[in-house]
Amino acid sequence: MEVTKQSVSGTLESSDIMITIEKSTIGNQIELNSTVEKQFGDSIRKTINTTLREFEINNAKVGAIDKGALDCIIIARLKAAIYHSVSDEDKQSEVFKA
Numbered sequence: 001m002e003v004t005k006q007s008v009s010g011t012l013e014s015s016d017i018m019i020t021i022e023k024s025t026i027g028n029q030i031e032l033n034s035t036v037e038k039q040f041g042d043s044i045r046k047t048i049n050t051t052l053r054e055f056e057i058n059n060a061k062v063g064a065i066d067k068g069a070l071d072c073i074i075i076a077r078l079k080a081a082i083y084h085s086v087s088d089e090d091k092q093s094e095v096f097k098a
Helices: 037-054 071-085
Strands: 007-009 017-023 029-034 060-066
Touching (some): 007 071, 037 071, 060 071
Parallel strands (some): 029 060
Antiparallel strands (some): 007 017
């Protein structure tokens, strides 16, 4: 799947995360700003990378501003951002139906 346009999902409220995604030309990149980065930064990055792999996305720049979101929220916000950043054809993929 290929990111074709920039997309944003989430808020800056407590216990949420704001995810931005856009096309990259040098593989996947993650820029994380988190209030709990020292404790959970590696886990947040792993969750983002795992979700990108699930959607077979290999060239995306992901910005994440985290305010203490749980993994399920991180995944949901990233999936929403991916959905809004891919082509209409890719939106018909089985991975969005699960």
